[in-house]
Amino acid sequence: MDRQxxxxxxxxxxxxxxxxxxxxxxxxxxxxxxxxxxxxxxxxESPPDKPADTSIDFTYPGGKHKALIMSFDDGCIADITLAALFDKYKIIGTFNISSGPIGTTQIWSVKNGDTIRQSYLSEKTILKIYKNHEIAAHGATHKNFLKIGKEEILEQINVDIQKLSFLTKRKINSIAYPFGAANDSVSKIVATTGITNARTVKSTNNFELPENLLLWNPTCRDDKALDFLDDYLKLNPKKLSVFYVWGHSWELGNGKRWDNMVQFCKSISNRKDIWYVGSGTLANYINATKKVKIKDNIITNPKGNLIVWLNLSSGVTRLKPGNHIKI
Incomplete structure (x- = not known):
């Protein structure tokens, strides 16, 4: 039947x-x-959540945003005069010492082929001369870390730490690289020794905090310090800064370079907005700020941390470890 x-x-x-x-x-x-x-x-238009390091306005102790580090190498007898100058103007020095030559006289070759004769402070005088200053490592026998292997680098650092700790009864947590020689690989080796900061000799020509405390490039050498002095004195930073000067006391002599150092210390001393500090103390403070947390507008300083200083809308506030504050 057909379908229709x-x-x-x-x-x-x-x-x-x-x-x-x-x-x-x-x-x-x-x-x-x-x-x-x-x-x-x-x-x-609601603001995004901010990480602690950008949403918290940290200051140095007392509400300061500026700091000065004076870092000098080797531990030669010329440090006696320089440390006395720092004492006069209440400036904290960081003196980086090679423990091997302590109490001896050494002859060193320099770049132009000449040699220099250096006399080093004795064990008995070290603590007396540096009583108001930080004592740091500089490699036990001042070997270039880029020319030796990992085990020898560790020996250079650990021997220095052990001897300097024994002599001074202090914790050694800073080092200035011998010859300023360092790279990422070396800094990672240094990090295993308990050292918290390590200075190079590569000038930044600025007052920024370092990205890596174990490859800490200073602002300038001592012979350029006056060139940056006025800029730093006039600076009104809204974030933490540091004027980091390095050098050798034996290079200052008793002529123009020494006179410039005297002028620099006199001009930069007794400033209410500058924290005069050793590199180890500053490094410890920077690390402490990184441990502070912020959540739901509450800033917390964890237990076991250092006291940190904050610039809040209500004014400068000191936040003790284990405490918190609402903003």
């Missing part, structure tokens, strides 16, 4: 068209609402 083709009535066709038209309108409205929602989210 069923034709859709005009009424049904019209009803289908109306249904499809209504569905189309609903889809258009939903799409419009979706686009508007995306645009509104894009214009959300």
């Amino acid at each position: 083709n069923k034709k859709t009535s005009p009424f049904c066709k019209q009803k289908e068209k109306m249904i499809f038209k209504m569905i189309g309108k609903v889809i258009k409205k939903l799409l419009f609402c979706f686009i508007v929602l995306i645009l509104l989210q894009g214009f959300d």
Whole structure:
């Protein structure tokens, strides 16, 4: 029996068209609402969560944003005069000592082929001369860390730490690289010894804090310090800064270079906005600020940390370990 083709009535066709038209309108409205929602989210003015190091205005003790480090190498007898100068102007020095030559006289070759004769402080005089200053390592026998292997680098550092700790009854946590010679690989070796900061001799010509405390490039050498003096005295930073000077006391002599050092110390001393500090103390403070946490507008200084200083809308505040403050 033949099947008959069923034709859709005009009424049904019209009803289908109306249904499809209504569905189309609903889809258009939903799409419009979706686009508007995306645009509104894009214009959300609520501030994003900030990490602690950008949302907390840290200061140095007393609300200061500036610091001075004076770092001098070798431990020669010329340090006696320089340490006395620092004492006069209440400046903290960081004296980096090679423990091997202590109490001896050594002859060293220099770049131009000449030799220099150096006499080093004795064990009995070290603590007396540096009583107001930081004592740091400088490699037991002043070997270039880029020319020796890992085991010898560790020996140079650990022997220095052990001997200097024994002589001074202090914890040694800073080092100045002999010859300023260092790279990433060397700094990672140094990090295993308990040293928290290590200075190079590569000048930055600025007052920024270091990205890596174990490859700490100073601002300048002592013979350029006066060139940066006025800029730092006039500086009104809104973040932590440091003027880091390095050198050798035996290079100062008793002529113009020494006179410049006297002028520098006299001019930069007794400033209410400058923290006079050793490199180890400053490094410890920088590390302490990195341990502070902020969440839900509450700043927390964890137990076992150092006291940190904050600049809040209510003023400069000291936050003790184990405490928190709402902002």
